[in-house]
Amino acid sequence: MNAVLPDGRNLELTPGATAADAARAIGPGLAKAAIGAIANGELYDLLRPLPDGAELRILTEKDPEYAQLFRHTLAHVMAQAVRELYTERGFAPEQVRLAIGPVIENGFYYDIDAPEPIREEDLPLVEEKMRQIVAANLPLKRFVLSREEALRRFEGLDPYKTELIQDLPVGEEISFYQQGDERFGFTDLCRGPHLPSTGRIPPHFKLTSLAGAYWRGDSSRPMLQRIYGIAFRSREELDNYLWQQEEARRRDHRKLGAELDLFTIAEEVGKGLPLWLPRGAFIRRQLENYMYEKEQEHGYQYVYTPHIANARLYYTSGHLPYYAEDMYAPIEIEGEEYYLKPMNCPHHHLIYKARPKSYRDLPLRLCEFGTLYRFELSGTLTGLTRARGFTQNDAHIYCSRRQVTDEFIKVIQLFDEVYRDFGISDYWFRLSLPDFEHNPEKFGVENDNWRDAIAAIRAALEQTGAKYVEGIGEATFYGPKLDVQIRSVLGKEDTIATNQLDFIVPERFGLEFTNERGEKETPVCIHRAIMGSFDRFFAFYLEHTAGDFPLWLSPIQAVIVPISDRHLEYANQVAAEMRKNKLRAEVDSRPERMNAKIRDAELQKIPLVLVLGDKEAEAGAVNVRERHVKEQRTLSVGELIGEMKGRVNSRK
Template sequence: MTVYLPDGKALEVQEGATARDVAQALGPRLAQKAVGAIVNGELYDLLKPLPPGASVRILTEEDPEYQTLFRHTLAHVLAQAVKEHFQEKGYDPESVKLGVGPVIEKGFYYDIDAPEPLSDEDLPALEARMRAILAKDLPLRRYTLSREAALARYQGKDPYKAELIQELPEGEEISFYQQGDEAYGFTDLCRGPHVPSTGRIPPHFRLTHVAGAYWRGDERRPMLQRVYGVAFRTAEELKAYLWQLEEAKRRDHRRLGRELELFLIDPMVGKGLVLWLPKGNTIREELIAFMREEQLRRGYQLVTTPHIGGLELYKTSGHYPYYAESQFPPMRLEDREGSEEYLLKPMNCPHHIRIYAHKKRSYRELPLRIAEFGTVYRYEKAGELLGLTRVRGFTQDDAHLFCTPEQVKEEFLGVLDLVLKVFATLGLKGFRARIGVRDPQSSKYVGEEAKWALAERQIEEAAQEAGLDYTLEEGDAAFYGPKLDFVVKDALGREWQLGTIQVDYNLPERFQLTYVGKDGEEHRPVMIHRAPFGSLERFIGILIEHFAGDFPLWLSPVQAVVVPVSEKQEDYAKEVVERLKEAGLRAEGDLRPERMQARIRDAEVQKVPYILVVGERERAEGTVSVRRRHRGNLGTMPLATFLEGALREYRERKLEPVF
């Protein structure tokens, strides 16, 4: 049969030939370096037969796809090591049941049903076994079995693999990969692709942790143990990642939330429901004040809507039953006048639509910008809840703009400007834009094709006019319209989706919204949904980690602590605290009978930006000795001078200190 090389040349090979055969035909040096291939745009290993007429590009360890190949094979090496681990403990290797072991970003994992629990303490021993398997340079072999033979291999032995085989479509090839031989090795049900032998895996990997994972992600199914690992080409990449991992632990918003007394999630209140403590609530209120100020300046009108709504409201919008699985169940209320059904509010937009619809509207009122810090509720699965970043009750900086079709681009650009102002104010510099458009093959979207095409074009034109670099993500649109999301990098280079803008021609249609145009006729408005923060809970969780709890002055719960050198200066310390508070700063005095250095250290641990030390000289001269966290002693200055600078830093929301 014929295959084609990247330069377009044809190469004749035997039917059933693999990429390894192509590499050997092109020369022994390439055959020695080859680790895989790109075949008709798909990643292949050297073991899978090529289709006739395929376009083939041979890969070496220099190609980026090499990482996918060796990470996948490492998952199999991990599974082999786990079986050997339990065999050494006296268990039959068949007692270890295997789920799935895919490649993930930066590494791999394997889901395991073992005869006894694994823990993080087992990971060094498993790693050592894995390195021994790499050192043996076990060759990999690929083969296929019929459905009957494949099922016979696992039925009564491994229910997870049997289930995977049963769900494969009739006629689909069922392949296995064996590393080593029958005397010493491991075989797994797998589509591939893999490196040609375990010796082609770089040794720069680390098993990171063990976690619970429901089989197929279904909490009604068995709980398996998921062993995670990371793997890289070089020792430098691994070292950098492990540093980032340790730094991420240090910045973990759940730990800092406890240490800095920002928030708590109490089991008696409910999973995923946040209780904001006074210090955390200060951060929340500062962000709300910032957004409120910006919205009022840009012509938004603020509203407040209930935490529940009639079920019919969400049926009309399409949120129920479309999102039924992620919503709290409806509440049915009975009284002498009949029954009513309500739902905890999953979205703010239907409420804002009813505000728009409560009276007749004219084109002269448009654009109408309605904004709310509205709390909504989603029934996230318990296993998916995570601190502030995945919760069941959260407050959105939600707004809905009702405009004419001609106003869409200008309004969209106005929202883009607001989002960029948020990022600049908070020092979130690295971001990319992602435009989510519908998948034409999917049936989940509502509305006319022509309006979808128009909305998608308007978003792209606005993004281009704003000079944004963006990617198109097919299938990522909301069910009612396309959207633009911002993916932001934090201080550790991790990416978070923050801020969304959506163009919607469909909900105005579903609610029969109208405005009277210049021609005296009724027309349908367009809705723009936007939330620059997304949710305050998630946004604050990300900010805690981005700043490592060391917030700029304007967000710091306590902005200054006054520390007297001794009891003799306590009255002056109290006077300074009152002056700071009267000026509008959040200040406290530390008058505890501790050593001065201990009190200074405690303020630094609590990440207070300014520490004002007052001794006898400061009391006599009306001055303060100023220390700035991370910058040390800034010297002595008149209290009025400190106030002037600190207030400017606070009110202008500066990221860096002014002194």
């Protein structure tokens, strides 16, 4: 057999040769440095026989694929370490069942079914054993078994591996990797690839957390324990990652929400039901005002709807049979059931229906800051990001089928405007499509409705040139959706808003309009939320800015610090003057030193600190200390007000 090298050179190899053999044939230096290879575009390790005639590139520790190899091998090293831990505790090795242990971004995990629960305090012990295994430099071996042999190996011992083998397509090679020997080692069913020995693993790894995980991601199946680890090729990368995690904790909106007095969640009110404190409420109101203005400009009309509704409404909408479990239990009144409103759509549909509609009324854009209550699973609640009560920046656009693309274009343009104003540039769309093959009970069958809807959204995306990806199987039961994906300053991806095309529910509600020819036609509905929910957007924005809000959004724009008590009167005058000009200033009149007041204002992330002493009082001026600006400036009160108003108006 042979292989073709990147320079086109032909390399003769003996049958069954591995990348290790190929590297050795090229040269002793490479043989030593090699850690794997790319053969026909696929990552091979040094242990797996190469395909004949492969286009071959030998990899060394310099190549990015190295990380994949050592992370994967680390998963096995961890499995061996966990087994040893339990063996020391008197269990048989096979009582520790190992489900799957893949490579993930930044690291690896292994799902384990242990004879007694793995505890958090076990992680350092496991990690220590892992380091011993790495230090022992155990060589890895790869071998292949027939299906029968492989199944026999796990028969009656490990239902997980048995299931994995049974699910492998017939004809697929069943490979195993063994590190070390029977006495000190570990063998696992594994597709590979791996490093040739545990000693090639860089020592920059760490076990980070212990979590539950359902076998095969299915909540009806047993829950295993998952140990997560991170691993990097260098100390710098590891430290950088840890620093990022630390920074993420510092910016966590729950932490900032407490530190900056923005919101709180009281047990007595109920979990997932946040209370907005005055400063947080102020910012939220600014967001609402902002959207109100924007949406007016874009031809939306505001409505109000009640917070509870008769159960029949949700039967009509089709939500109740599917989503009852995600709604708060009904309230029984006068023999009828009422539900807390979990979505605004049906209410808006009835607003549409309240008067007959002509094609001239379309597109009709109904809009509401709608407060919703959803009975989210308790384990999923997180601050404002995932709450049980929240307020959507919701709208429903009713239009004819011909108008769908245009309306979607307008929605995308509105997104661009709003997100630009908030300095958010790292976002993109995700077109969520149905999966008729795997989930026919949710999506039904492919028909013209689906085809037209998807085509209309695609056309809008292409005409606006919006960045987008596609997600199969993520559509709703009533149509495809266009989610807005956002990346936080620390690289975490999240869905911040979702826009859905609905061609089923208008029909169920009997919505119609009279077209140009005098015929009745059913409109299409676009569900759209620019900021998603104010709560989630606020949480994202809080983390995005680390609480360093721009002047126009800051609840307190300036703190006035009189140097001594005799400047208090002038300070109050300045504050009054600013308030008269709709600027938000507070005088810090506490019996504290000036330095302490400045420090507190900085910690509260107040954009401007105005220091007033004899000089300023005499000149009718203020000394301006601006956050993140080194030099202080002295301005007249008038100049300051003018400058601040200018910045507020331009939203800076």
